[in-house]
Amino acid sequence: MALKSTIYKAAVQVADMDRNVYANHTLTLALHPSETEERLMVRVLAHALLADEHEGADALMAAKGLSDADEPDLWQHDLSGQLLQWVEVGQPDDRRLAKACGRASRVSVFAYASSVPVWWAALRGKVTRLSNLSVWQLPATQSLALATLAQRSMQLQVTVQDGLVWVADGQQSIDLQPTALWPESR
Helix, strand or coil: CCCEEEEEEEEEEECCCCCEEEEEEEEEECCCCCHHHHHHHHHHHHHHHHCCCCCCCCEEEEEHHHHCCCCEEEEEEEECCEEEEEEEECCCCCHHHHHHHHHHCCEEEEEEEEHHHHHHHHHHHHHCCCEEEEEEEEEEHHHHHHHHHCEEEEEEEEEEEEEEEEEEECCCCCECCEEEEEEECC
């Protein structure tokens, strides 16, 4: 018998002063049997940092990610069905990123874990032609701290100001500082 995903629910209040986005999002997340809570929470963070203030047919939404090799972790389509945004969490290879950049207007990667510098050193020279790609690194200590907020039912507040991110659940607050790896001019 195959293992089933565990369902998590998150009510996320976003106050992103850098983008002037203030929104409430209700997320239903499936934790794949092979996925960690750390990865799940980085997905929640990616959603909070990239989603617009509106929800609906053209909102940033969860895709099949780990369950389907042809889909990202998050994506956004416009009302005509065109793929606007493709979001990967983890350390995808250059072929997957090239394919995503060919399909979507914007591709974002949120890499985490202590192995990111090794992954990025091998990938960096291969993505220079991908003009619609953004790669962010979340330091391993910060992503592990973020994982401590994971609960089956969560109410999170995400505040963004001057590139710094605070994620709180009413009991504790985690300070995060995602670093732009690509493009390098940020």
